[in-house]
Amino acid sequence: MALDNSPELLIQLVASLNEPHVLIDQSYVIRFANDAYLQLHNHSGIDSVVGQTCYAVSHGYSLPCDQSGESCPLSMSRESGTRERVVHIHRRAENDLYESIDLTPLKNKRGDIVFFLERLQPLQHFSPNSQREGLTGRSPMFLKMLDHLHRVAPTDTTVLIEGESGTGKELVARAIHDSSKRSLKPFITVDCTALPEALIESELFGHEKGAFTGAYALKRGLVEEADGGTLFLDEIGDIPIGLQAKLLRFLESGTYRRVGSNQLRHANVRLLSATHRPLKKLVENGEFRNDLYYRISTFPLSVPSLRERRDDLPVLITSLLRRIESGITYRVSDQALKLLNAYSFPGNIRELKNILERSVLLCDGKTIKPCHLSIDLASVSQNNERQVDALGRTFKPDEEIGVLLSLGLTKRQIAMKLGVSERTVYRILRSLQ
Numbered sequence: 044m045a046l047d048n049s050p051e052l053l054i055q056l057v058a059s060l061n062e063p064h065v066l067i068d069q070s071y072v073i074r075f076a077n078d079a080y081l082q083l084h085n086h087s088g089i090d091s092v093v094g095q096t097c098y099a100v101s102h103g104y105s106l107p108c109d110q111s112g113e114s115c116p117l118s119m120s121r122e123s124g125t126r127e128r129v130v131h132i133h134r135r136a137e138n139d140l141y142e143s144i145d146l147t148p149l150k151n152k153r154g155d156i157v158f159f160l161e162r163l164q165p166l167q168h169f170s171p172n173s174q175r176e177g178l179t180g181r182s183p184m185f186l187k188m189l190d191h192l193h194r195v196a197p198t199d200t201t202v203l204i205e206g207e208s209g210t211g212k213e214l215v216a217r218a219i220h221d222s223s224k225r226s227l228k229p230f231i232t233v234d235c236t237a238l239p240e241a242l243i244e245s246e247l248f249g250h251e252k253g254a255f256t257g258a259y260a261l262k263r264g265l266v267e268e269a270d271g272g273t274l275f276l277d278e279i280g281d282i283p284i285g286l287q288a289k290l291l292r293f294l295e296s297g298t299y300r301r302v303g304s305n306q307l308r309h310a311n312v313r314l315l316s317a318t319h320r321p322l323k324k325l326v327e328n329g330e331f332r333n334d335l336y337y338r339i340s341t342f343p344l345s346v347p348s349l350r351e352r353r354d355d356l357p358v359l360i361t362s363l364l365r366r367i368e369s370g371i372t373y374r375v376s377d378q379a380l381k382l383l384n385a386y387s388f389p390g391n392i393r394e395l396k397n398i399l400e401r402s403v404l405l406c407d408g409k410t411i412k413p414c415h416l417s418i419d420l421a422s423v424s425q426n427n428e429r430q431v432d433a434l435g436r437t438f439k440p441d442e443e444i445g446v447l448l449s450l451g452l453t454k455r456q457i458a459m460k461l462g463v464s465e466r467t468v469y470r471i472l473r474s475l476q
């Protein structure tokens with residue numbers, strides 16, 4: 044039976060699937076949704092969905108996603124003629140949901156696309172709503188990262204998580220483990236920062252009693268503790284070159300020796316590693332082994348800086364404020380949000396968290412205002428490409444004053460913020476006229 048004339052068989056097939064599926068036509072109109080889909084999205088019945096466009100039902104948009112500032116798997120698939128996958132945030136009555144969309148074009152005998160079959164998979168462990176723990180965000184960069192995370196998590200592939208300090212690399216590693224088939228097994232973190240070679244070796248692989256002075260008892264290594272689960276090497280770029288060969292051998296063969304023992308042992312771990320240093324550069328400088336680099340970076344996952352996901356500031360602020368146990372529900376004033384928006388955040392989300400923690404201590408009411416934010420004004424700019432920390436420049440006081448004035452601060456408040464007298468602020472302003 045030709046697909047274009049009769050989707051009945053197709054509908055029967057979709058109805059029989061256990062996972063949430065919808066059938067969409069060329070004009071974005073939902074032609075069928077199965078029970079799993081209706082249940083997941085709390086739709087009262089099929090009539091509330093069929094005949095409507097996918098972008099209206101999932102997002103409340105009046106135009107397709109790619110005309111509403113998001114990626115649209117349907118137009119991507121129409122263009123490529125193949126299956127497409129993306130992560131979207133879908134609207135639900137009580138709370139929104141991250142969903143991985145897997146869209147397959149269905150073609151007729153002539154090879155023309157007639158329908159699109161969309162499979163939706165809710166991402167467990169994450170929520171786009173401001174929540175008390177875990178990863179959160181709504182920006183396109185963040186959703187792309189989540190899509191990559193979701194693809195690699197169920198496999199045993201080694202992942203190299205790259206990103207500036209404080210971007211959430213450890214949370215990403217944890218999320219990969221939690222979303223993997225090893226989630227019920229241990230997740231062991233090893234912080235490789237500035238530890239001497241002998242110490243990391245005995246931490247990783249353990250030691251026998253008497254192996255070295257001070258080794259009073261046998262010690263099991265972290266690879267042994269991670270057996271069956273995930274080993275996360277944080278700041279892998281700091282692993283001393285001498286130990287890199289042993290690590291590589293372990294990754295290739297799954298075998299290792301405790302310090303002071305000849306016995307070959309075996310551990311089955313999935314390796315995740317993170318770095319804020321450019322590992323490729325370290326390889327070029329001879330500080331990191333080339334072969335180890337390729338072994339650990341099968342799947343590089345880049346975590347965006349806060350500057351690259353400024354749209355996420357509101358949801359991150361609400362989320363981080365909820366994590367501060369104060370018993371008070373704080374809000375951030377529009378002016379304070381503007382100031383935060385103009386800041387470069389060299390320390391990323393960790394710095395945002397610290398700023399908010401301090402602001403809560405300084406704030407006597409429930410509204411966080413610019414005067415409660417202790418941030419480095421030299422790094423504040425409305426033009427994000429001109430940040431001190433990224434480019435090593437400092438801003439002139441007149442530029443800073445301009446920014447602060449536009450944020451609604453009085454001249455007195457500006458003087459206090461900049462640590463200059465009010466007269467100086469007036470003098471600079473006069474010189475600008």
Ligand SMILES: Nc1ncnc2c1ncn2[C@@H]1O[C@H](COP(=O)(O)OP(=O)(O)OP(=O)(O)O)[C@@H](O)[C@H]1O
Pocket residue numbers: 177178179180206207208209210211212213214215277317318319359362392393396
């Ligand atoms: N997407 C996010 N949503 C909410 N909180 C986040 C997010 N990303 C990071 N955080 C918070 O920011 C802080 C820093 O995160 P984390 O330690 O994972 O960063 P990191 O990149 O591993 O830092 P470093 O490179 O210094 O080790 C943590 O308190 C974490 O809870």
